[in-house]
Amino acid sequence: MATKQKILIVDDDSNIAELISLYLTKEFYEVQIVEDGEQALQVFDTFQPNLILLDLMLPGMDGYQVCREIRRRSNTPIIMLSAKGEVFDKVLGLELGADDYMIKPFDSKELVARVKAVLRRFNPSPSEATPIAKLVQYPDLIINQTNYSVIYRNERVDMPPKELELLYFLASSPNQVFTREQLLDHIWGYEYIGDTRTVDVHIKRLREKIKDHEAWRLATVWGIGYKFEVK
Template sequence: MNSLLLIDDDMELCELLGDYLHGEGFDTESVHNPMVGVTRAVSGQHDLVVLDVMMPELNGFEVLRRIRAASQIPVLMLTARGEDVDRIVGLEIGADDYLPKPFNSRELVARIRAILRRTETGEPTPSKAGESISISDVVINVGGRSVLCNGKPLDLTSIEYSILEVLMRMAGKVVSREELAEKAMGRKHSAYERSLDVHICSLRKKLGTHSLYGERIKTVRNMGYLYVLST
């Protein structure tokens, strides 16, 4: 049973969500104080955090920054409907996904399960235990879900890692936004949603440019993204 941490000052919502998520097979802990939420999130006792943006004393963005300073636990943020800026800021800080309020409980569960599918490796299969993907100075350790760039480890969120793995496996070929969202994010891509673009932008910054061929991930207009093969 996966353990979820709910960080939200709305006690009634947490109680309702806790009951619903338990019925869906999740173990939940609710925390209503942001600072306590940070402590519990980095404790290593949970598989995923559901974090509300609007909280007193310490908002969700600052909570996420403090979590990311110590842990790469997956975080799904709950944002006010229509607040695109909030969603983009959350993704840039390191959220794995977001869901606007009010939301459908079934969609929340679907988003949670999609994130967990990306991040759970369990016991690696023999084929993946020692598998690596290497293109120039970027090396992915598939079994350990870790990345080296120019010999240095990259600090990627779970969704950034998944996007990079999909692109590197298909290096030299254009991957459509729809295919990338489905394979890396576990859901369909909406033409009006910018989350995939924000994750790609963050990946580019962390990877940096190559000394010979420049940008590693190129945008192909009206088609998708392409990971550049070195020549």
């Protein structure tokens, strides 16, 4: 029997946390609930979740701080939960390394679907594997979307699934210009359409990890979007 995937819920609203736990338990996930940031960091090391559902408004250490600390330790996927709907909050969460962002109140089916989608991207099952690896290679850079790995200058670079998917998508079509809207549609899907700052945030994070090379670079095409430029 396959081992259950583990999800850590970090939310000080016990009613919401228990409701989310119920939804996920029905989908055969192993769930643990904590109510504050400090406890989340302690439990993270012992529970070793496959995914974290992280509320932003926590007592003491808030969700942003928790996300920042988790990212120092691990590449574990994080879906932020918040009653705030402002673009600023979403962008800040993504900048800190969150993989997705849901605004309360949300539909239980959508939450489960988002959890499954993030887990599937981060750790695709063997049954979903294709005979031909999704891999692109340039001097000093190997991007493998089949096993979600990036090798840059002979060293592995950790990055959340969305960053890797964006890098792979651009690098798979060298010198082709994509608008922000096209990238949103291909990488994030319909629910992000209109929020083009999401693309800018992820490009910024990629540039911090993958510096321009003499043979290639992530280039901005002003007024249009981005391309993976090969010289």
